[in-house]
Amino acid sequence: MSRVILTNLVRFVMLVLLQVFLLKNITLYNLATPYLYILFVLLLPFETPNILLFALSFILGLTIDAFYDTPGLHAAACTLLALVRVLFISITVQKDGFDNEPEPTLSIMGFRWFFTYALILTLFHHFFLFNLEVFRLSEIDYTLVRFLLSTVFTVFLMLVSGLLFFRKKERK
Amino acid sequence: MRNLLIFITKYNAFFLFLIFEIASLVIYIKYNSFQKASVINSTNQLTGGLYTRADELKGYLSLREVNDRLARENAALRNQLKASKYVDTVARKTVVDTVYKQQYIYIAAKVINNSINKRNNYLTIDRGSRDGIEKGMGVISADGVVGKVAFVGEHLAIIQSLLHKDSRVSGMLAYNKEIGYLQWGDDMDPHKALLVDVSNNAQPKIGEPVVTSDLSLFPAGIPLGKVSKLKAKGAGFFLNMEITLAVDFSKLEYVDVVVNKFAKEQAALEGQEKKDE
Numbered sequence: 001m002s003r004v005i006l007t008n009l010v011r012f013v014m015l016v017l018l019q020v021f022l023l024k025n026i027t028l029y030n031l032a033t034p035y036l037y038i039l040f041v042l043l044l045p046f047e048t049p050n051i052l053l054f055a056l057s058f059i060l061g062l063t064i065d066a067f068y069d070t071p072g073l074h075a076a077a078c079t080l081l082a083l084v085r086v087l088f089i090s091i092t093v094q095k096d097g098f099d100n101e102p103e104p105t106l107s108i109m110g111f112r113w114f115f116t117y118a119l120i121l122t123l124f125h126h127f128f129l130f131n132l133e134v135f136r137l138s139e140i141d142y143t144l145v146r147f148l149l150s151t152v153f154t155v156f157l158m159l160v161s162g163l164l165f166f167r168k169k170e171r172k
Numbered sequence: 173m174r175n176l177l178i179f180i181t182k183y184n185a186f187f188l189f190l191i192f193e194i195a196s197l198v199i200y201i202k203y204n205s206f207q208k209a210s211v212i213n214s215t216n217q218l219t220g221g222l223y224t225r226a227d228e229l230k231g232y233l234s235l236r237e238v239n240d241r242l243a244r245e246n247a248a249l250r251n252q253l254k255a256s257k258y259v260d261t262v263a264r265k266t267v268v269d270t271v272y273k274q275q276y277i278y279i280a281a282k283v284i285n286n287s288i289n290k291r292n293n294y295l296t297i298d299r300g301s302r303d304g305i306e307k308g309m310g311v312i313s314a315d316g317v318v319g320k321v322a323f324v325g326e327h328l329a330i331i332q333s334l335l336h337k338d339s340r341v342s343g344m345l346a347y348n349k350e351i352g353y354l355q356w357g358d359d360m361d362p363h364k365a366l367l368v369d370v371s372n373n374a375q376p377k378i379g380e381p382v383v384t385s386d387l388s389l390f391p392a393g394i395p396l397g398k399v400s401k402l403k404a405k406g407a408g409f410f411l412n413m414e415i416t417l418a419v420d421f422s423k424l425e426y427v428d429v430v431v432n433k434f435a436k437e438q439a440a441l442e443g444q445e446k447k448d449e
Contacts, residue, residue: 021226027289030360054188061196066219068287069294069330072200079196083189132200134291136337139358146360 004045004102012060015040020067032149036157037064038125041081042118045103046093050086057082070133077129084124088117106162118158119151126151220284220328223296227284231425238425245314276391278312278428279303284328288362288421293335295319297427300327308389310430316395316418317341317384318427329429335362335421343367343396343415344385350374351385354396354415362421365397370411376402382415390430 019037027033041057048056061075068074089104092113106114130147180187231238281303285296299305301324311318311331319339322332332339335356343354345367352370367382380399384390401414432438 020222024287030289030362033289050185050188054185054192058192058196062199067223068290069285069296070200070290070292071203072196072198075196076193076200079189079192082192083185086185134337142358142360 008040008044011043012040016060016063016067019064024068028149028153031146032153033146034150034153034157035126035129036154036161038078038081038122038154039158039161041078041085042121042158043103043105046089047102053086054079054082073129073132076132077125080128081121081125084121088120092117105165106159107165114162115155115159118155122151122154122158126154220296220325223285224298227282234423234425237423241314241425275433277431277433279305279431281305281329281427281429283424283427286421286424288333288335289360291360292337293333293421294322295331295333295424295427297329297331297429298327299429300325300329302326304431305329305429308435309432310388310390311427312390312394312430313419313424313427315420316397317390318419318421318424320389321429331427333421334365334417334419335360341390341396342385342388343382344392345370345374345376345399346381346383348374348376348380350376351387352410354382357414363417364400365415365417366412367396367399367415368410368412370413372409372411374411376411376413378402389432389435 015037019035023034023036037060040060041053044053044056057078058075061073061078062071064074064078065071093104102108104114104117109117126147130143130150134143279299281297281299283295284298287293287295295318297311305321305324307321307324309321311320317334319331319333319336321329323330334341334354337356337358339356341354342351344351350371350373352367354365354367357364357366370376376399378399378401382396382399384392384394384396386392395418397415397417399413400416402411403413
């Protein structure tokens with residue numbers, strides 16, 4: 001149990017630092033901006049109680065907001081992300097299987113499931129985030145392009161990181 | 173009552189979602205008017221400290237470029253020195269000495285956090301209320317206009333950059349003297365902006381400089397950019413044109429905050445006028 005908490009704590013800090021000091025400066029053609037930090041919410045164990053899941057997502061969002069100077073923006077998007085996660089998992093995963101599948105990672109759940117999971121959650125998060133930030137219907141076409149390309153970028157980074165940590169998990 | 177509790181526990185995810193979503197939206201909307209929620213931004217101790225540390229490291233990488241820019245600025249300033257000018261009459265010197273008094277004071281500051289790839293971009297600088305910075309002051313760099321102060325902490329301040337959907341600066345075509353205002357285009361290119369609502373009488377040329385006008389909160393004549401395209405979309409009865417910005421926001425290192433000594437007096441007078449109407 002303490003091992004799980006420690007892993008997630010380290011993951012939280014690493015992802016926030018990575019997002020704030022590296023990915024914040026990366027934009028492709030003013031269009032694609034990766035928000036890899038939501039990987040933390042995606043990789044929380046299946047057994048996480050809902051209240052903890054929502055609280056953690058909210059705190060993660062506020063932490064990113066503090067660095068991005070946009071209080072509430074990422075927190076709102078992350079809260080939505082947590083809801084979508086709960087719905088998606090309740091639809092696709094059998095409750096009985098939790099004992100031997102502790103975390104929804106790429107190495108445990110397989111490529112097809114993880115890809116769908118990451119794609120759908122990222123789509124919801126990014127759509128909400130970009131539209132709340134711009135908050136103008138007159139720029140909707142440009143916002144949609146940014147949203148789609150950013151989603152592709154983020155999911156790509158998620159798969160890369162999933163493959164990077166692939167073997168380590170399997171050996172355990 | 174029991175049924176209600178059962179209902180809530182069964183759909184707890186949805187209710188938790190509602191609670192946290194409303195909380196974050198309230199924070200978001202509050203902060204948008206820059207009134208409260210001052211804790212969660214980059215002027216607080218932890219995030220500000222981390223950014224300052226990271227910026228110290230980054231500073232080494234661009235030393236050469238900063239050095240070049242400072243040398244250029246030095247040269248430009250030296251050209252303005254009295255010593256480097258030729259005085260043709262005695263009278264002119266005395267006039268200059270007695271008539272002109274300082275209206276603008278500049279406070280130098282270092283940029284410790286910067287972004288250019290969002291719809292609304294802000295910068296954080298390492299000077300705050302302790303150093304005499306107040307909300308609403310203009311911010312310029314050696315190359316031109318940067319933005320205005322949006323939020324002041326004790327040691328740090330946040331600048332609303334020109335690259336923001338609500339930023340408007342009154343600008344003027346340098347040769348035509350026609351006035352319009354500058355805003356950031358919605359295609360989010362950090363090197364381009366639009367000069368809109370220019371009178372149809374103007375005959376701008378490509379490459380013509382655009383500077384701040386007397387109507388802005390900056391001293392008149394600070395460079396904004398150069399005209400790069402004459403016909404921009406959205407023009408109605410007025411001319412719109414595309415401007416290449418003078419400042420490269422991605423390489424911003426040092427800025428100057430402009431303190432206008434008459435700003436308070438002007439604001440008070442204009443407030444009085446509104447009250448009278």
